Every structure is written in structure tokens, then in C-alpha cells.
Amino acid sequence: MRTVIEETRGIYDLTHRQITLTPSGQAMMAYLWQDWGGYLGQLSWTTRDQLRELTRATGLAPRTTGLDLCCGTGGIARYLAEATGCAMTGLDYSAPAIEIARRAGTAVRPPIRFDHGDARALPYPAATFDAVVSVDSLVIVPDRHRVVAECARVLKPGGRLVFTDEVLTGPYPRDPDTLRALSVYGRLFPQTPSGYRRLLAHAGFVDIGIRDTTAMFVAINRRWAESYRRFAKQGREVLGDKLFDDGLAFFETLAEQGAARRLGQVRVRATRGPA
Numbered sequence: 001m002r003t004v005i006e007e008t009r010g011i012y013d014l015t016h017r018q019i020t021l022t023p024s025g026q027a028m029m030a031y032l033w034q035d036w037g038g039y040l041g042q043l044s045w046t047t048r049d050q051l052r053e054l055t056r057a058t059g060l061a062p063r064t065t066g067l068d069l070c071c072g073t074g075g076i077a078r079y080l081a082e083a084t085g086c087a088m089t090g091l092d093y094s095a096p097a098i099e100i101a102r103r104a105g106t107a108v109r110p111p112i113r114f115d116h117g118d119a120r121a122l123p124y125p126a127a128t129f130d131a132v133v134s135v136d137s138l139v140i141v142p143d144r145h146r147v148v149a150e151c152a153r154v155l156k157p158g159g160r161l162v163f164t165d166e167v168l169t170g171p172y173p174r175d176p177d178t179l180r181a182l183s184v185y186g187r188l189f190p191q192t193p194s195g196y197r198r199l200l201a202h203a204g205f206v207d208i209g210i211r212d213t214t215a216m217f218v219a220i221n222r223r224w225a226e227s228y229r230r231f232a233k234q235g236r237e238v239l240g241d242k243l244f245d246d247g248l249a250f251f252e253t254l255a256e257q258g259a260a261r262r263l264g265q266v267r268v269r270a271t272r273g274p275a
């Protein structure tokens with residue numbers, strides 16, 4: 001039987017490659033992000049303004065160390081390194097995404113290290129980082145308690161965990177078409193906001209703050225769907241008909257579910273308590 005990770009890795013490998021390395025993918029991204037500060041290399045639902053706020057919450061600065069968990073092709077890690085001057089590391093389980101991130105990151109100062117790995121078993125010693133960041137990824141990683149425990153382990157006491165994630169804000173959808181549309185990029189394992197609070201406290205985090213960012217999440221999903229429709233011909237060429245149709249249904253469904261207050265997005269910050 002294939003594991004959850006094996007089920008979705010191929011889709012991420014292909015999407016990262018085609019969106020990042022083809023002119024059509026780049027055109028779609030330029031259109032999608034044009035009103036929200038431009039494309040930063042993110043394959044997610046986080047704008048430049050939101051990233052600025054997230055960066056502030058990390059406390060990252062020169063001579064500090066940060067980890068971008070599930071970094072994709074590295075756009076967020078590049079932004080963090082350039083904005084703060086910290087020493088950044090990025091980790092993702094898509095090998096093609098990591099190769100692209102390494103190539104795109106060569107000119108960035110301070111230099112960024114990109115590692116191929118699994119968020120549930122981080123290849124770093126305890127107390128390595130001053131901040132761990134993750135953008136719109138944890139929802140597809142099973143065993144969330146392990147991920148949160150790994151974040152606590154690799155953070156220095158007093159270090160910050162700051163992430164955006166998709167959460168359950170109403171009853172989990174049961175309709176089969178909705179469920180199918182939502183699982184294109186991997187089965188979803190959404191926490192509730194209060195579930196996150198408990199999980200983080202249990203792992204030793206203190207000063208936990210959770211902000212609801214669903215309104216912007218809905219707007220960005222609508223724009224993802226709009227950019228798919230606008231660039232349909234190019235999108236079909238680079239993603240293939242099936243992944244294109246599935247992707248369009250995915251973003252339309254997320255927008256609907258978000259507007260109906262069933263699924264939403266939160267930005268979470270928490271401080272690693274004393275050892």
C-alpha cells in the first residue's frame with residue numbers, strides 16, 4: 001500500500017517543476033499575485049504583506065537562524081533571508097522543488113541551505129534554530145503531533161514557531177465530490193484552531209496567538225481559479241488536462257468552503273518554552 005506521502009509527492013514534483021520552470025506557469029503566477037505585491041515563488045495562499053507580518057513575528061535578524069518547513073521551491077526562504085539577514089535553511093520532501101530552490105538561491109545573501117527531508121523527522125540536532133516558519137503546508141502532513149514536537153525539538157528555548165495553515169472552522173465536508181476536489185494535492189488533515197492551541201501547549205509552546213485570515217484566503221482562492229480560467233490553454237499544456245481540471249475544482253471548492261466558514265486559514269505564532 002502506498003503511504004500518504006507517496007500518493008502526493010508526484011503531484012507536487014510535477015506542479016513545482018511546471019509552474020516554476022515554464023513561461024506559462026510564470027505568466028499564471030504573475031497574474032495571480034499582481035494585486036498583492038507580486039509573485040515571490042510561493043505556491044500557496046500568502047501575500048507579500050502577510051509574509052511581512054509573518055516575518056516580523058519570527059524575530060529573525062542577522063546572526064539568527066531560521067528554518068522554512070515545507071519550503072517548496074524556496075521563495076519564502078529567499079524572502080526571509082533577504083528581509084532579515086538571518087541564516088536560512090529550507091526543507092521539503094519534493095526533490096525537484098529542492099533542486100529548483102538550490103539553483104534559484106545561489107545569488108541570495110546570506111546563502112540559504114536547502115535540504116530534502118520529511119517534516120515529521122527533521123534532520124537537525126536539538127536547539128538549532130531561532131525560528132521555524134511554515135507557509136500553507138502542514139494541512140497535508142499527517143501525524144501533526146510529530147511535526148509540532150519536531151519543531152519544538154529543533155527550536156532553541158525562547159525560539160518562535162510561526163506558520164500559516166488551513167484549518168477546519170465548521171463540520172468536515174462529507175459530500176464525495178467536495179472531498180474528491182479537496183484531496184487533489186494530498187489528503188487534508190486539518191486541525192481546528194482550538195486543536196492547534198492544545199497541540200502546541202502540549203508540545204511545550206507558550207504565548208500562543210492564532211489569527212483568522214480566512215477572508216483573504218477566500219479572495220486568493222478565487223483568484224487562483226480565475227488565473228486557471230484565464231490561462232486555460234497554457235495551463236492545460238503544462239499541467240495536462242487532468243491536473244488542470246482537478247486544480248481548478250480544488251481552488252473553486254476551497255473558495256466555496258472558505259466562504260461557507262467550513263475551512264479557513266489561520267496564522268499562528270508560538271514561543272518555545274524553557275527546556
Ligand SMILES: C[S@@+](CC[C@H](N)C(=O)[O-])C[C@H]1O[C@@H](n2cnc3c(N)ncnc32)[C@H](O)[C@@H]1O
Pocket residue numbers: 005012041042043044045069070071072073075076091092093094097117118119120134135136137140141
Ligand atoms: C502548498 S505547498 C507550499 C510550499 C511553500 N511553503 C510555499 O508557500 O510556496 C506544500 C509543500 O509541502 C511539501 N510537503 C508536503 N508534505 C511534506 C512532508 N511530510 N515533509 C516535507 N515537505 C512536505 C510539498 O512538497 C509542497 O512543497
